[in-house]
Amino acid sequence: xxxxxxxxxxxxxxxxxxxxxxxxxxxxxxxxxxxxxxxxxxxxxxxxxxxxxxxxxxxxxxxxxxxxxxxxxxxxxxxxxxxxxxxxxxxxxxxxxxxxxxxxxxxxxxxxxxxxxxxxxxxxxxxxxxxxxxxxxxxxxxxxxxxxxxxxxxxxxxxxxxxxxxxxxxxxxxxxxxxxxxxxxxxxxxxxxxxxxxxxxxxxxxxxxxxxxxxxxxxxxxxxxxxxxxxxxxxxxxxxxxxxxxxxxxxxxxxxxxxxxxxxxxxxxxxxxxxxxxxxxxxxxxxxxxxxxxxxxxxxxxxxxxxxxxxxxxxxxxxxxxxxxxxxxxxxxxxxxxxxxxxxxxxxxxxxxxxxxxxxxxxxxxxxxxxxxxxxxxxxxxxxxxxxxxxxxxxxxxxxxxxxxxxxxxxxxxxxxxxxxxxxxxxxxxxxxxxxxxxxxxxxxxxxxxxxxxxxxxxxxxxxxxxxxxxxxxxxxxxxxxxxxxxxxxxxxxxxxxxxxxxxxxxxxxxxxxxxx
Numbered sequence: 306x307x308x309x310x311x312x313x314x315x316x317x318x319x320x321x322x323x324x325x326x327x328x329x330x331x332x333x334x335x336x337x338x339x340x341x342x343x344x345x346x347x348x349x350x351x352x353x354x355x356x357x358x359x360x361x362x363x364x365x366x367x368x369x370x371x372x373x374x375x376x377x378x379x380x381x382x383x384x385x386x387x388x389x390x391x392x393x394x395x396x397x398x399x400x401x402x403x404x405x406x407x408x409x410x411x412x413x414x415x416x417x418x419x420x421x422x423x424x425x426x427x428x429x430x431x432x433x434x435x436x437x438x439x440x441x442x443x444x445x446x447x448x449x450x451x452x453x454x455x456x457x458x459x460x461x462x463x464x465x466x467x468x469x470x471x472x473x474x475x476x477x478x479x480x481x482x483x484x485x486x487x488x489x490x491x492x493x494x495x496x497x498x499x500x501x502x503x504x505x506x507x508x509x510x511x512x513x514x515x516x517x518x519x520x521x522x523x524x525x526x527x528x529x530x531x532x533x534x535x536x537x538x539x540x541x542x543x544x545x546x547x548x549x550x551x552x553x554x555x556x557x558x559x560x561x562x563x564x565x566x567x568x569x570x571x572x573x574x575x576x577x578x579x580x581x582x583x584x585x586x587x588x589x590x591x592x593x594x595x596x597x598x599x600x601x602x603x604x605x606x607x608x609x610x611x612x613x614x615x616x617x618x619x620x621x622x623x624x625x626x627x628x629x630x631x632x633x634x635x636x637x638x639x640x641x642x643x644x645x646x647x648x649x650x651x652x653x654x655x656x657x658x659x660x661x662x663x664x665x666x667x668x669x670x671x672x673x674x675x676x677x678x679x680x681x682x683x684x685x686x687x688x689x690x691x692x693x694x695x696x697x698x699x700x701x702x703x704x705x706x707x708x709x710x711x712x713x714x715x716x717x718x719x720x721x722x723x724x725x726x727x728x729x730x731x732x733x734x735x736x737x738x739x740x741x742x743x744x745x746x747x748x749x750x751x752x753x754x755x756x757x758x759x760x761x762x763x764x765x766x767x768x769x770x771x772x773x774x775x776x777x778x779x780x781x782x783x784x785x786x787x788x789x790x791x792x793x794x795x796x797x798x799x800x801x802x803x804x805x806x807x808x809x810x811x812x813x814x815x816x817x818x819x820x821x822x
Contacts, residue, residue, distance in 0.1 A: 308529060310549050312540040315527050319476055322460035331572055335426045335457055338577045342367060342425045346588055355596040362656055363577050363584055366663045370576075371420045373692060374699055381407070381707045384749050397725045398738045399711075402718075406710055409439065412451045419453055420699070423564045428467075428573040430454040432477055433558040433709050435717040443722055449713050451706075459559070461571040462529075469561045469705075474529040477559070480521045486546060489539075493547045502544035528557060553744060555712050560705040564695060576663050583659040590652050597644050715743035766792055782807070 309315075326332060340348055342364050347357040381403045384396035407413060415431070422429035432454050437447040460476035461467075469475070487500045506523055524546055528537050535554040539546035563573030608617045612627045718740035725736055769787050772778045782803055785796060793799065 310538050312543055312545055315525055315540045316542050319460055319525055325464050338425050338575050341581055355592045358592045360587055360591055362659050366660055367424050370424055374420050374696055375417050383711055386749055398723045401723050401725055406449050410449050410451045415451055415453055423562050425575055426456045427575040428456045428563045430459050431560045431706055435713055445721055456572055464571045465569050467563055467571045469557050469559050475557055475559055477526040479524045481524050483520050483522050486522055490546055499544055553716050556709050558709050560702055562702040580659055580663055587655050594648050714740050
């Protein structure tokens with residue numbers, strides 16, 4: 306089928322996807338889940354008879370899930386299948402390049418809001434692209450940048466499939482300032498007519514109503530597969546921002562994470578959706594419980610209105626007028642029956658059951674008394690077991706963006722200088738590497754997440770000490786190179802002195818051998 310790059314055709318695809326999202330209730334569900342996570346749990350309700358209280362069980366569970374998933378470190382290792390001398394050099398260069406690209410893009414830091422969005426909304430995405438303006442510390446500019454995309458702003462060509470790389474096309478919707486978009490139109494070499502056609506969205510646009518924006522326009526980034534890579538174009542509803550251009554990518558530069566997969570849908574399901582009725586019941590019961598306590602907890606004065614025509618007063622020292630004999634005045638204190646203890650017990654049980662059904666037990670939340678440490682650890686491990694499925698999905702997501710990083714490096718990096726360690730233990734060397742040679746190559750990509758890549762400076766030093774004591778390490782240079790810099794003051798000077806001493810020893814031995822001959 307021939308592709309139509311006109312703004313009207315792309316906007317029609319966008320509207321078709323929005324209709325699908327409305328049919329599954331995605332917009333309302335995301336808005337409601339976000340409100341309950343943030344604590345806005347009484348919005349739209351006019352309550353006059355009681356004080357609206359909020360006991361946010363959902364946010365504590367979400368924060369626990371996110372912290373458990375991002376507590377592990379992520380390490381990426383890529384190496385060619387042929388590990389000869391050139392392959393080992395390429396592997397060392399890629400290791401350093403991956404580390405610097407991950408640090409510069411901030412993709413690890415974006416993992417926290419991504420997991421929060423996926424847990425609250427059901428799914429979330431990363432969009433990875435090459436930014437030619439980023440500083441790299443050398444003459445060549447440009448590096449990989451990562452952006453977080455909400456589930457409501459990504460459109461799948463096949464909404465029944467959640468696998469990104471199997472999509473016929475993808476559309477990313479972005480809200481941007483009109484002046485910024487006009488500037489991009491002129492930078493892309495388009496005429497003044499196209500720039501003037503960029504106008505703010507109409508009142509019918511749901512995003513404008515949602516955010517109250519007046520000078521913003523929806524820009525659609527359309528991407529599709531071609532014979533030689535992936536083709537990109539940008540449009541608004543009525544104008545073209547960037548004409549279609551093709552880049553030699555092997556993958557769509559988009560990664561998608563579902564918290565709970567839904568069969569036959571590209572969007573996942575949030576654990577908050579099913580727990581919101583429980584949260585509403587907890588808030589209502591707590592509010593009614595507190596209101597009842599305020600009404601019946603304190604005794605009330607009951608008096609005979611025929612004896613006290615001017616009413617009763619509790620003011621200190623104030624005279625109270627009455628009719629008849631004061632000794633026969635009828636004024637007594639009355640205390641209503643206490644509220645049933647079952648209400649408070651039910652509330653606590655509902656809060657505990659809701660958290661446990663979501664996957665957060667008292668041991669995981671840290672609210673249990675540490676009487677038996679072994680039992681607590683066992684309960685925590687059992688609590689984390691249901692989250693293993695989501696953790697495996699997050700690891701798969703991490704491997705996907707690592708492969709995209711490698712794809713973008715081969716397409717955009719070109720020839721760059723990389724500082725790599727010397728195989729013989731010498732000083733690190735500056736080497737030039739042509740990253741375009743990576744384009745189209747199949748790499749053995751290994752993504753280590755969790756304990757396999759967890760790096761502790763103290764643990765590394767202890768391990769080196771054990772290896773030295775057991776005789777596995779006999780060279781002091783090897784030992785010092787593996788010790789963290791901050792633990793040995795003047796480490797580099799000491800390494801230099803040891804290397805000079807070793808060189809002098811070699812020269813002395815060589816001279817001695819010549820004298821003997």
